[in-house]
Every structure is written in structure tokens, then in C-alpha cells.
């Protein structure tokens with residue numbers, strides 16, 4: 001089970017995620033309370049072991065913006081969280097995680113047009129496009145055949161049930177490992193332990 005800890009904003013939180021066994025680290029470059037600059041992401045992820053991959057999260061970016069951010073922040077993957085087309089995803093220089101907001105069964109039909117590394121399913125955003133801390137109806141994923149990365153309102157308490165119900169290839173979390181809006185190292189540790197145990 002792959003685990004992505006998203007919305008990392010400082011070195012201590014990056015270290016806690018790595019030491020707890022995270023596979024992917026997410027840095028948000030879109031409009032968000034968790035937004036970081038490419039330079040800051042580069043600074044706080046210096047020294048991360050090579051097997052832990054750095055993911056840049058974007059919403060409807062330009063190709064140039066992604067390329068510059070990949071270069072400065074030394075990203076390994078690109079997460080596209082807006083209405084990016086299959087063609088745009090194809091044009092990326094790094095493997096793509098394409099995120100979809102899931103409102104109903106029909107949303108899963110969009111997946112097949114995308115030839116990407118991972119499909120990530122998330123709850124519809126609120127003020128921002130992601131990181132809302134809300135879950136969506138996991139039963140809609142039962143009709144799909146794609147291997148998905150599950151996100152949206154996951155916590156150390158519900159991740160095990162979420163994995164059982166949806167059999168994802170990976171799980172992604174941001175709000176559920178925070179206390180009072182800040183990453184909580186004991187929650188990061190508990191989340192990763194539960195996710196890896198539930199596999």
C-alpha cells in the first residue's frame with residue numbers, strides 16, 4: 001500500500017513523514033492554505049531519500065509553470081487537481097497523478113480517457129480544490145476497474161475501512177493528519193502504520 005502525505009510545509013513534517021514510512025510527499029503549488037513556493041519545497045525536501053518521491057500538486061497550471069516548478073523543487077511526480085485534459089497530462093515531463101472529484105457514479109467514466117501513472121479520487125473541494133477533509137461515497141468506486149489512489153477525508157481511524165471497501169493501490173491524506181491546521185506527527189505515524197497494516 002502506497003501512502004502519500006500531502007500539504008507538507010516545513011522540514012520537521014517532511015522528516016516525520018519520511019521516518020514514518022511515507023512513499024510520496026505532497027507539496028501544494030496551487031491556491032491553498034498549504035501553498036508553498038518551489039524554492040521552499042526544495043529547501044524542506046533536501047536530503048529526502050531517493051525512494052521517497054516528491055509530488056507537486058497543481059490546479060490547471062500552464063506547462064511552463066509545471067516545468068519551472070519541477071526544475072526548482074526537483075519533483076518526481078506531478079499531481080493535476082483541476083480540469084486538465086488527457087492531452088495536457090500526456091505532455092508532462094514527469095509521471096502524472098490525475099485527480100478527480102467524485103460526486104456520483106458517472107464520474108468514474110472519465111478515468112479511461114487518461115493514460116497516467118495514477119488516478120486519484122477525492123471529495124469535491126470547498127474553498128480550495130482539494131484538502132477539504134471531506135469523504136465521498138466510496139461505494140461509487142465499486143463499478144470501476146482502474147487502480148486508484150484514494151483521498152478525501154481519510155484519517156488514522158477510517159483508513160483501514162476505506163482500504164477494505166475500495167482496494168486502492170495507495171491512500172493520500174492531508175487534513176486527517178493535522179491538529180488545529182498543523183501537521184501532527186503522531187497522526188502521521190498512526191495513519192501510515194494503519195494503512196500499511198491494512199494492506
Ligand SMILES: O=C(O)c1ccccc1NCC(=O)[C@H](O)[C@H](O)COP(=O)(O)O
Pocket residue numbers: 006007026028030031032033034057058059081122128129130131132133134151152153154172173174175176
Ligand atoms: O491540500 C490542499 O490544500 C489542496 C489545495 C488545492 C488542491 C489540492 C490540494 N490537496 C491535494 C491532496 O492531494 C490532498 O491530500 C487531498 O485533497 C485530500 O485532502 P484531505 O481530505 O484534507 O485529506
